[in-house]
Amino acid sequence: MGGMNQLDIPPVLVTGATGRVGRLAIDQLLDAGVPVRALTHRSGTAVTLPAKVEVFTGDLTVPESLEPALSGAGAVFLVWTAPPQTAAAVVERLASHVRRVVFLSSPHQTPHPFFQQPNPMAVLHADIERLIAATGLESTILRPGMLASNTLAWWAPAIRTGKVVRWPYGAAETAPVDDRDVAAVAARTLYQDGYAGADYILTGPESLTQAAQVDVIGDALDRRLAFEEMTPDEFRTLSEGTAPSSVVDMLLAAWGAAVGQPAYITTAVADILGTAPRTFRQWAADHATAFTEGP
Numbered sequence: 052m053g054g055m056n057q058l059d060i061p062p063v064l065v066t067g068a069t070g071r072v073g074r075l076a077i078d079q080l081l082d083a084g085v086p087v088r089a090l091t092h093r094s095g096t097a098v099t100l101p102a103k104v105e106v107f108t109g110d111l112t113v114p115e116s117l118e119p120a121l122s123g124a125g126a127v128f129l130v131w132t133a134p135p136q137t138a139a140a141v142v143e144r145l146a147s148h149v150r151r152v153v154f155l156s157s158p159h160q161t162p163h164p165f166f167q168q169p170n171p172m173a174v175l176h177a178d179i180e181r182l183i184a185a186t187g188l189e190s191t192i193l194r195p196g197m198l199a200s201n202t203l204a205w206w207a208p209a210i211r212t213g214k215v216v217r218w219p220y221g222a223a224e225t226a227p228v229d230d231r232d233v234a235a236v237a238a239r240t241l242y243q244d245g246y247a248g249a250d251y252i253l254t255g256p257e258s259l260t261q262a263a264q265v266d267v268i269g270d271a272l273d274r275r276l277a278f279e280e281m282t283p284d285e286f287r288t289l290s291e292g293t294a295p296s297s298v299v300d301m302l303l304a305a306w307g308a309a310v311g312q313p314a315y316i317t318t319a320v321a322d323i324l325g326t327a328p329r330t331f332r333q334w335a336a337d338h339a340t341a342f343t344e345g346p
């Protein structure tokens with residue numbers, strides 16, 4: 052799309068724009084020459100985004116607040132981290148303005164035990180998918196497995212302070228997907244035709260136990276990181292106040308179910324982007340300083 056005149060294409064509205072995947076999707080869209088609008092529910096002046104991005108203040112829990120951001124937009128990247136109550140009204144409003152929506156969901160339909168643990172997020176994602184399907188929108192559903200960046204939130208605090216990484220189910224295998232690959236797929240399906248009705252499970256290229264993932268981060272830091280198994284009950288206690296208990300229970304059930312079998316892996320990232328998905332080793336190398344220097 053090099054050289055495309057920005058005025059020729061309607062802007063893409065990115066929700067979750069200051070979050071992990073949305074922020075990276077903005078970079079990918081700008082690289083492709085696509086005009087970008089970003090939604091934030093904080094004051095627009097409180098967020099730092101590339102100068103080319105048009106920032107709109109709006110809240111997914113207040114559907115009418117999205118009107119200015121949606122008016123004249125061509126497509127929406129929908130990332131839902133808000134409570135569920137206003138989802139129907141928001142999807143209806145999207146449908147009255149844009150032609151296309153790409154929704155960041157999860158692999159809750161995938162017949163692998165890791166993804167089959169009941170949890171409220173899966174219910175919300177399924178509901179939003181149904182709402183989208185009931186509109187006439189061109190839609191694409193993206194279902195990343197474990198984002199590689201989760202490990203930053205999980206293990207960086209211990210690694211930064213030189214402590215042993217203590218975690219439950221070190222033997223559980225996942226195939227962490229690089230957030231940049233998820234964002235690149237999101238951008239591609241937002242600005243290019245041909246993905247209407249498609250539904251993709253996005254994974255990294257290799258199955259790694261959680262303990263092996265800690266080793267890979269250690270390699271990136273040129274340090275040997277000690278790993279110690281923690282019991283699920285200890286994890287529950289330590290997570291109190293930092294994550295909802297339903298999420299903690301879902302993670303524990305998923306990891307427990309994933310011990311002893313390889314993670315579910317797809318070729319979707321390569322199929323869509325035409326390049327191999329980034330490995331967890333690559334992700335760790337590119338984020339090494341985040342494990343030493345703080346958030």
Ligand SMILES: NC(=O)c1ccc[n+]([C@@H]2O[C@H](COP(=O)([O-])OP(=O)(O)OC[C@H]3O[C@@H](n4cnc5c(N)ncnc54)[C@H](OP(=O)(O)O)[C@@H]3O)[C@@H](O)[C@H]2O)c1
Pocket residue numbers: 066067068069070071072073090091092093098109110111112130131132133134155156157158172194195196197198201
């Ligand atoms: N982590 C994983 O491994 C994983 C795997 C599969 C799927 N997912 C899904 O990915 C999604 C999260 O993506 P992410 O990690 O990129 O998100 P994130 O980093 O948590 O960012 C979410 C953004 O949403 C915005 N936001 C929060 N409440 C809002 C509201 N009421 N109205 C408008 N915007 C609001 C916030 O931006 P402002 O403060 O600027 O408004 C925030 O930056 C979830 O649906 C999750 O289930 C995650």
